[in-house]
Amino acid sequence: GGESGDTSAESSGAPSAAAGDAKPGKIGVILPDSKSSARWETADRKYLQEAFDAAGVQSDIQNAQGDKTAFQTIADQMITNGATVLMIVNLDSGTGKAVLDKAKSQGVATIDYDRLTLGGSASYYVSFDNTAVGKLQGEGLVKCLTDKKADKPIIAELNGSPTDNNATLFKQGYDGVLQPKYDSGDYKKGPDQSVPDWDNTQAGTIFEQMLTQEPKIAGVLAANDGLGNAAISVLKKQKLNGKVPVTGQDATVQGLQNILAGDQCMTVYKAIKKEADAAAQLAVSLAKGEQPQASGTVKDTEGNRDVPSVLLEPQAIFFDNVKDVVADGFVSKDELCTGDFADKCTEAGIS
Amino acid sequence: MSQGPILELRGINKSFGPVQVLHDVAFSAYPGEVTALVGDNGAGKSTLVKCIGGIYPIDSGEYFYKGERVHVSGPRDAAALGVEIVYQDLALCDNLDIVQNMFLGRERRSGLVLDEDSMEEMAAKTLAGLSVRTVKSLRQHVSSLSGGQRQTVAIAKAVLWNSEVVILDEPTAALGVAQTAQVLELVRRLADNGLAVVLISHNMNDVFAVSDRIAALYLGRMAAEVKASEVTHAQIVELITAGRSGELGLKNGNGAAS
Amino acid sequence: MSQGPILELRGINKSFGPVQVLHDVAFSAYPGEVTALVGDNGAGKSTLVKCIGGIYPIDSGEYFYKGERVHVSGPRDAAALGVEIVYQDLALCDNLDIVQNMFLGRERRSGLVLDEDSMEEMAAKTLAGLSVRTVKSLRQHVSSLSGGQRQTVAIAKAVLWNSEVVILDEPTAALGVAQTAQVLELVRRLADNGLAVVLISHNMNDVFAVSDRIAALYLGRMAAEVKASEVTHAQIVELITAGRSGELGLKNGNGAAS
Amino acid sequence: MTTETLPKQENADSALGGHVKGYLERVKGGELGALPAVFGLVILCVVFSVLRPAFLSAVNFANLFTQGAAVAVIAMGLIFVLLLGEIDLSAGFASGVCAAVLAVLLTLQGWPWYLAVLAAMVTGAVIGLVLGSLVAKLGIPSFVVTLAAFLAFQGVVLLLVKDGTNISIRDETILAIANKNVPPVAGWIALIVGVAVYAAIQFVQARRRAGRGLVATPVAVIAARVATLAVVAGIAVYVLNLERSRNAALVSLKGVPIVVPLIVILLIVWTFVLRRTAYGRHIYAVGGNAEAARRAGINVDRIRISAFVICSFMASLGGIIAASRANSVDPNTGGSNVLLFAVGAAVIGGTSLFGGKGRALDALLGGAVVAVIENGMGLMGYSAGVKFVVTGLVLLLAAGVDALSRKRAAATGRS
Amino acid sequence: MTTETLPKQENADSALGGHVKGYLERVKGGELGALPAVFGLVILCVVFSVLRPAFLSAVNFANLFTQGAAVAVIAMGLIFVLLLGEIDLSAGFASGVCAAVLAVLLTLQGWPWYLAVLAAMVTGAVIGLVLGSLVAKLGIPSFVVTLAAFLAFQGVVLLLVKDGTNISIRDETILAIANKNVPPVAGWIALIVGVAVYAAIQFVQARRRAGRGLVATPVAVIAARVATLAVVAGIAVYVLNLERSRNAALVSLKGVPIVVPLIVILLIVWTFVLRRTAYGRHIYAVGGNAEAARRAGINVDRIRISAFVICSFMASLGGIIAASRANSVDPNTGGSNVLLFAVGAAVIGGTSLFGGKGRALDALLGGAVVAVIENGMGLMGYSAGVKFVVTGLVLLLAAGVDALSRKRAAATGRS
Numbered sequence A: 001g002g003e004s005g006d007t008s009a010e011s012s013g014a015p016s017a018a019a020g021d022a023k024p025g026k027i028g029v030i031l032p033d034s035k036s037s038a039r040w041e042t043a044d045r046k047y048l049q050e051a052f053d054a055a056g057v058q059s060d061i062q063n064a065q066g067d068k069t070a071f072q073t074i075a076d077q078m079i080t081n082g083a084t085v086l087m088i089v090n091l092d093s094g095t096g097k098a099v100l101d102k103a104k105s106q107g108v109a110t111i112d113y114d115r116l117t118l119g120g121s122a123s124y125y126v127s128f129d130n131t132a133v134g135k136l137q138g139e140g141l142v143k144c145l146t147d148k149k150a151d152k153p154i155i156a157e158l159n160g161s162p163t164d165n166n167a168t169l170f171k172q173g174y175d176g177v178l179q180p181k182y183d184s185g186d187y188k189k190g191p192d193q194s195v196p197d198w199d200n201t202q203a204g205t206i207f208e209q210m211l212t213q214e215p216k217i218a219g220v221l222a223a224n225d226g227l228g229n230a231a232i233s234v235l236k237k238q239k240l241n242g243k244v245p246v247t248g249q250d251a252t253v254q255g256l257q258n259i260l261a262g263d264q265c266m267t268v269y270k271a272i273k274k275e276a277d278a279a280a281q282l283a284v285s286l287a288k289g290e291q292p293q294a295s296g297t298v299k300d301t302e303g304n305r306d307v308p309s310v311l312l313e314p315q316a317i318f319f320d321n322v323k324d325v326v327a328d329g330f331v332s333k334d335e336l337c338t339g340d341f342a343d344k345c346t347e348a349g350i351s
Numbered sequence B, C: 001m002s003q004g005p006i007l008e009l010r011g012i013n014k015s016f017g018p019v020q021v022l023h024d025v026a027f028s029a030y031p032g033e034v035t036a037l038v039g040d041n042g043a044g045k046s047t048l049v050k051c052i053g054g055i056y057p058i059d060s061g062e063y064f065y066k067g068e069r070v071h072v073s074g075p076r077d078a079a080a081l082g083v084e085i086v087y088q089d090l091a092l093c094d095n096l097d098i099v100q101n102m103f104l105g106r107e108r109r110s111g112l113v114l115d116e117d118s119m120e121e122m123a124a125k126t127l128a129g130l131s132v133r134t135v136k137s138l139r140q141h142v143s144s145l146s147g148g149q150r151q152t153v154a155i156a157k158a159v160l161w162n163s164e165v166v167i168l169d170e171p172t173a174a175l176g177v178a179q180t181a182q183v184l185e186l187v188r189r190l191a192d193n194g195l196a197v198v199l200i201s202h203n204m205n206d207v208f209a210v211s212d213r214i215a216a217l218y219l220g221r222m223a224a225e226v227k228a229s230e231v232t233h234a235q236i237v238e239l240i241t242a243g244r245s246g247e248l249g250l251k252n253g254n255g256a257a258s
Numbered sequence D, E: 001m002t003t004e005t006l007p008k009q010e011n012a013d014s015a016l017g018g019h020v021k022g023y024l025e026r027v028k029g030g031e032l033g034a035l036p037a038v039f040g041l042v043i044l045c046v047v048f049s050v051l052r053p054a055f056l057s058a059v060n061f062a063n064l065f066t067q068g069a070a071v072a073v074i075a076m077g078l079i080f081v082l083l084l085g086e087i088d089l090s091a092g093f094a095s096g097v098c099a100a101v102l103a104v105l106l107t108l109q110g111w112p113w114y115l116a117v118l119a120a121m122v123t124g125a126v127i128g129l130v131l132g133s134l135v136a137k138l139g140i141p142s143f144v145v146t147l148a149a150f151l152a153f154q155g156v157v158l159l160l161v162k163d164g165t166n167i168s169i170r171d172e173t174i175l176a177i178a179n180k181n182v183p184p185v186a187g188w189i190a191l192i193v194g195v196a197v198y199a200a201i202q203f204v205q206a207r208r209r210a211g212r213g214l215v216a217t218p219v220a221v222i223a224a225r226v227a228t229l230a231v232v233a234g235i236a237v238y239v240l241n242l243e244r245s246r247n248a249a250l251v252s253l254k255g256v257p258i259v260v261p262l263i264v265i266l267l268i269v270w271t272f273v274l275r276r277t278a279y280g281r282h283i284y285a286v287g288g289n290a291e292a293a294r295r296a297g298i299n300v301d302r303i304r305i306s307a308f309v310i311c312s313f314m315a316s317l318g319g320i321i322a323a324s325r326a327n328s329v330d331p332n333t334g335g336s337n338v339l340l341f342a343v344g345a346a347v348i349g350g351t352s353l354f355g356g357k358g359r360a361l362d363a364l365l366g367g368a369v370v371a372v373i374e375n376g377m378g379l380m381g382y383s384a385g386v387k388f389v390v391t392g393l394v395l396l397l398a399a400g401v402d403a404l405s406r407k408r409a410a411a412t413g414r415s
């Protein structure tokens, strides 16, 4: 353990030496987990780190691994370590509020990143709109079903973790689109289950059982690409992949490849770099003791206040615009267009 | 001595799965007398004792105590009647010390708190009476005791209480010369004080030295219950090894357990 | 009989934490002879045997086998030398059956596979030779055996092998009359076949019946090692209980363990 | 020495009737073997079939095997560690690590499947070696060692699959393991060969024992056993060979899933090891009484280490099956409830956490209970909260049936 | 009967010197008590202090207590179940259920805090009663019962707090438990009273034993013990009474966190129960040899059930502390690694999973190790994967120090 400890001490020590004379504060970032979504560790951490380093501000980015206690412990430790700006992605509003209040009481500026802490005291909020993500998924599924000219299709919903509030928000989004269709009889509501911990293996079993119970499923609303892939692998056994549209989220390599292969209908791309850059910009100016301006506000229903906010728009990705994700640099062509996918990439206009 | 038995069993049957270990066994113990229970290895002596103590449920048969039919469905029932038993397999808690083992289940308290001091005193006295001199400390875990020391603790544990029936299953097996003498003396003294004592032993000298009656088990059947004064050493050995001896014993000598 | 000892210990010390159990003990066993090891409860007999068997590491002292100094750091070393021991606490695996216990660690195989049949045959023969008649099946778990039956299994397990030294720690404690006779006969026969046998027992009759030499431990010190023919019953009992008897024994009788 | 031999007590009634009577008496006397677990399983199946007829379909029957395979395989390995009275909390994530190694080598490095599989299995064995050595040589309690490993492996999986992404598996051979079936004909052939070999072994063995004058199983009993095996396995193969495609014109889906023969082979191998080799005997001995085993000259440390090696090795196989089934590996592979379900499967099957008692078959029986519960609950369509609650209750029901039947039996004296 | 009494072997050298010598010999001989765990803890603290000086700050010291409190309290309850050789996998989620009950009653139903707390504690006790009865009366292995409960409670929490949302706690009293401090003066007073009472009890006891002629602790030894306690506790109180606000003008932050006296009281109560009452004695007896306990007339079933009740009750306290610290309850409360860390804490502290060996203090020592690791790792700033791996390795290090010192001691003969 000693060796790796040393190297880490260096890596976080390096920027401190570089920024030694400017004396801006230190920024602490707490990410929620690495399992609900691929983005936190692969994208957010990278982009934030780059932005902070570019600005020459010291930073400490940690991940709470879905553990609330760890989340608070990390916050305590960051303040102990001298952070002056704290940016959090809360695991839930309660812990989030506890952390924000404690930070505020010690004179630490705070930013809610991606998730708004209801009743909290964050100075700023930067996010994608999660209900909007769900809405795009719902609309995407409708589009694919319409393309397939499905007649009164039965829809299965494979929701995210029951303990994750975002999953609830996504569901609000897509149910907002699908419910009217169910009500009108255009679509038929099929099985609807949540996947604990966003666990792909369990998702496989759950979807397999949905299909056993309701063999005529004609559309799958999967809450992210991992769940989508689990559904696709079950469909493959019956050679139904590509015939039954499946949705996703996060624009992972796996999800995009499934789209290129025609097995997945769509995914939702959240230009995380934009979100990260916006948040980093706020954080850096706070660390330098400035009072940055935000573009808009969001209403915190519980705390009954308007939180200065930067909101970003998610984007639906279908076969035709996979190239947008590559162009954005979110995934590289090398990782996406391996082996069999090279042809598909050409077909999809990725260069 | 013309008193009736304090403890009486009739027609006891006991099987372990397909193996029947006790066949229609009758057994009695009388106050003021030492009854020796003898039998070959595997004859069923310990099983009979465990049935008396409520460790094993009996399959069928009757259990009388002071002339009344009772149901003993666990060790607590037996203890409540006033039957105290030293089992052959001792049953001590290795993770407790000597004093703790001796008072287990019957701790002395003052208020809520255990009265360790008086327990330690009583334990020391009882052990000293059994010629134990090599125990380093009463606060030693029993796991660190020698075979004979363990056995002494088990005996001391049983005689500490005012019970009416004391059953000792091979109590002197691991004991030294002096300790054996003490235990035999103790057995005799308990009986003289009016208790009913049952002694299981393979040592015929000991059996004849202290016992008033002898009951011999043979392959799970009671071969004979006789007065010690009316039989010889050799007769008992014959009863043990063959199930009968002349007039005495099982009518059908080949009554092997099926 | 003028042969040197096959097993010889010198100056053995052994402590358990603050308690010293063996003080500077010397002990020898001679081929073709039965050496009885006697002593009061807690004298240290079993501890000495466990030191010989490599169960306990010795604190200091020398261990000679066939005149050569050896280091025994575990039971495997002792077995490799050719020392076979029946421990007082038997050490059987309750979840295995009789045959499995008897051949534990030395299973017979044909190829990769265990040769169950020949093991069962051999086990049956050995047990029969020890007068065991009440065992229902050789495939019974040892947990379901009576005290005497367990002891017989442990003895049978040890004598099954061609070893040069056999040590029996109170082997007849739980045995019946017939079985005890068989084991004593066996002990004598092993010695007559040239093996060195060490017998621990509290029964002086048995000790004098079979042994050539007697070693008496007193509170962890070796009080005397004498020829059985040169001492009397009473002298040995004195050695056991007081540590000395006339000329024999510890010079300083009050050598209590500190 | 007298040379009287033990009476051959049971030879008298070695006819079929006597044997059946003996069996019934043993059952009554508490030697229940697999009965309670099977009984619990049957009750579960009946309940689910009544509530959801789809439960009884051929598709679902086939699903059961692929769904339960990974947990059952991991449980089979855990049996070895449990037999010693130890525990391996890291088996779940060890399977995740091995699956991640497989995926990285296969998809990112482009290794051929057999080398990648080999590497995954070697990874498993090495993990076991390290864990076992820490437990046996340093004497750290296995709970703590494997708790540390549980945490560390979680990190290793994250590092291997690059923090939160999924690695897809596209190799056809690997994908086939959990997703493809054996051709129906091959299924029948394997069945016939298997039953024949079983019969032959039983007969030869009985003949040899009878020849030596030992108690032998009567021919009639062997015939009955062989017939039972043939019928049960035959029905299973028959059902699995039915067409279960939703659209038979499009794709034909029939035959025994490939994981089934895989599991059967593992079951036979480990049952053989535990019951017929000296090594297996020593595992039981160490679990029953480590001190007695040591005194008998068994190298207890080596037995301990080897058990952990087997456990982690089997975890690697479980990981490969899981990866194949999910078509991908993610940081949750081997996580969430995999470990608890695997240990639970072993315990429900009848393995003791205190060591010394258990069989390879337990993993399968208990694994079947767990798989049936998961499968059945998946059909019920409850909301997440209700589903958790009902799953817990159903598990309790299955275990309760088991415990009650054992308890009734124990009342007659056995423990 | 001869009336010679046992020689009073140790009275001769009852001076301080002799006692110290005796203690050193006992340590050498393997009676290590708390030493190895303390030793592991010290090593951890030194390592972290060197790598991250912030580890040594007063703030961090105070954080340690609130961070580790919930796990330590749950572990303290688990000790009872572990002492019997049983396990309670559901303790974590039981704490979640109780926390959820608290939150629902407090925030949604608007109950006063004392009634809500009472309801949460009663919930805990009832849970324990049910689990214990299933284990003791039906004889289902506790692993299976509590695995079922683990699943079911997960569902109950979800149902109580409604899928994925969470319930905030706003009651000041409840929030104070894990977030506020005892006034510095009160801390000093409590310290002085505590040390005085301890000293008094020790002296009275020694006097009484000496009066009866039993081996008693010499006065010098008692004085040394009291002095040690006073110094260690004094330093702790002193450090916790330092100002640790980053901005003292804005808000003053000093004093012993409220959870500390809470935990100390629980520790004293359970230590008293285990060491000084017949009930505690019976717990050890059942854990050491259930059959012997039964034969001694102990009602084994009742002991089993009560241990589960205590365990779940303590889990409810842990849940209340966790809810207070998080200012809210969500479906993950009591989930993730809470259970494994709690059991791990008990085992690291020296409690055996096989029963019969353990103390209430173990939960605290082990809990401290776990808390220090979590706290220290939080300061290191590793990425998720690396952090998991390093945490595992550090845990292994702490346990390894412990195991090695025990092993060295065991070489002299004790086990």
Ligand SMILES: Nc1ncnc2c1ncn2[C@@H]1O[C@H](COP(=O)(O)OP(=O)(O)OP(=O)(O)O)[C@@H](O)[C@H]1O
Pocket (backbone or CB within 6 Å): B016, B019, B021, B039, B040, B041, B042, B043, B044, B045, B046, B047, B048, B088, C134, C135, C136, C143, C144, C145, C146, C147, C148, C149, C174, C176, D413, D414
């Ligand atoms: N739990 C059990 N299951 C099966 N058989 C048992 C069980 N307990 C005892 N037996 C069998 O019952 C018979 C009688 O055993 P028991 O212990 O009563 O003998 P015993 O007379 O006490 O012998 P010993 O003198 O050797 O102590 C033995 O053959 C033994 O194998």
Ligand SMILES: Nc1ncnc2c1ncn2[C@@H]1O[C@H](COP(=O)(O)OP(=O)(O)OP(=O)(O)O)[C@@H](O)[C@H]1O
Pocket (backbone or CB within 6 Å): B134, B135, B136, B143, B144, B145, B146, B147, B148, B149, B174, B176, C016, C019, C021, C039, C040, C041, C042, C043, C044, C045, C046, C047, C048, C088, E413, E414
């Ligand atoms: N592990 C241990 N820890 C502490 N003391 C022990 C340990 N083992 C044995 N002793 C002590 O050592 C002494 C000798 O024990 P040992 O078992 O050798 O006696 P023994 O001569 O075999 O007696 P017995 O005739 O009763 O079997 C006893 O006083 C015992 O309490």
Ligand SMILES: [Mg+2]
Pocket (backbone or CB within 6 Å): B045, B046, B047, B088, B169, C146, C147, C148
């Ligand atoms: Mg007996």
Ligand SMILES: [Mg+2]
Pocket (backbone or CB within 6 Å): B146, B147, B148, C045, C046, C047, C088, C169
């Ligand atoms: Mg001895």
